[in-house]
Structures are given as structure tokens and as C-alpha cells.
Amino acid sequence: MGITRFAKSPLTSYADITLLCGANEGPLQGGSLSAKISQLYLLDLLYTEYFKRTYKESVLNKECTANSVIEKML
Numbered sequence: 108m109g110i111t112r113f114a115k116s117p118l119t120s121y122a123d124i125t126l127l128c129g130a131n132e133g134p135l136q137g138g139s140l141s142a143k144i145s146q147l148y149l150l151d152l153l154y155t156e157y158f159k160r161t162y163k164e165s166v167l168n169k170e171c172t173a174n175s176v177i178e179k180m181l
Contacts, residue, residue, distance in 0.1 A: 110149060112142070 112129030
């Protein structure tokens with residue numbers, strides 16, 4: 108799967124599925140807020156669906172990650 112703003116991106120030739128996401132912006136804008144929000148929303152949707160489909164494994168991985176970083180947060 109590939110996520111890109113440009114339909115003719117070289118990435119599309121390697122991806123089975125291409126998700127087009129982004130907004131038109133000028134060369135000096137440096138990344139518009141609407142483009143960033145739409146990309147974050149898409150990633151959140153993909154993560155949520157993956158988590159639901161692999162719930163048991165995802166919960167274990169999340170707990171393992173939390174346990175690994177908890178010591179560094181104290």
C-alpha cells in the first residue's frame with residue numbers, strides 16, 4: 108500500500124493499493140495544515156482498523172511497549 112499526494116508518483120508502481128491524500132499547495136507553503144490533518148486522519152483510520160483486526164496481538168504489543176518505556180518516563 109502506498110499513501111501519496113501524487114497519482115503519478117514512482118511509489119504507485121510498487122504499491123498494490125494507492126491511497127491519494129493531500130491538498131494542492133504552492134511551492135513556498137511548506138506543507139499546509141489541511142494536508143497534514145488529512146494524512147494524520149488517514150493513518151489513524153488505518154491504525155484503528157489494523158488494531159481491531161489483530162486485537163489480541165495488538166494489545167500484547169501495546170502493553171510490551173508501555174512496559175519498555177515506563178522506566179524512562181519516571
